Amino acid sequence: MSGKYADLDGVLGIGEDADGVAFYLLITAGELTYDKSGKAFGHIQVILFQTAAPGRPADANDMFETDELDGLAAELRRGILDWYGDRMEFRLPTPAERYEIHAATGWTQAPPKPR
Numbered sequence: 001m002s003g004k005y006a007d008l009d010g011v012l013g014i015g016e017d018a019d020g021v022a023f024y025l026l027i028t029a030g031e032l033t034y035d036k037s038g039k040a041f042g043h044i045q046v047i048l049f050q051t052a053a054p055g056r057p058a059d060a061n062d063m064f065e066t067d068e069l070d071g072l073a074a075e076l077r078r079g080i081l082d083w084y085g086d087r088m089e090f091r092l093p094t095p096a097e098r099y100e101i102h103a104a105t106g107w108t109q110a111p112p113k114p115r
Contacts, residue, residue, distance in 0.1 A: 005029035005044055005073050012107060013079070014097050015090035021053040024101045025090060027076060032066075042069050044076070048083060049105050058104070 006029065013025040028045045045064045052058040065072055081088045093101060101107055
């Protein structure tokens with residue numbers, strides 16, 4: 001994928017929420033094109049996998065954004081995710097953590113892309 005947000009496409013992240021429960025995230029970025037008009041627009045999708053915790057099963061959700069992508073991309077590049085009002089910090093996983101993420105989610109274990 002080429003484009004303004006190509007460096008984010010495929011990035012895996014790991015962090016802890018405000019309750020100290022681990023989460024994993026996968027970022028996808030690219031362009032979509034309308035069939036009829038042929039107009040293309042950028043998008044960033046973040047898939048958040050929250051691990052199980054006492055009283056709470058594991059859960060996965062996503063956000064799909066097409067507006068204000070520059071600000072979102074800048075935050076993601078700094079390891080910050082504003083998840084519907086909750087500020088969550090994350091980092092790139094170690095090789096062992098990539099294995100754990102793959103085991104829990106099935107997401108690829110590809111090494112992080114150079115930034």
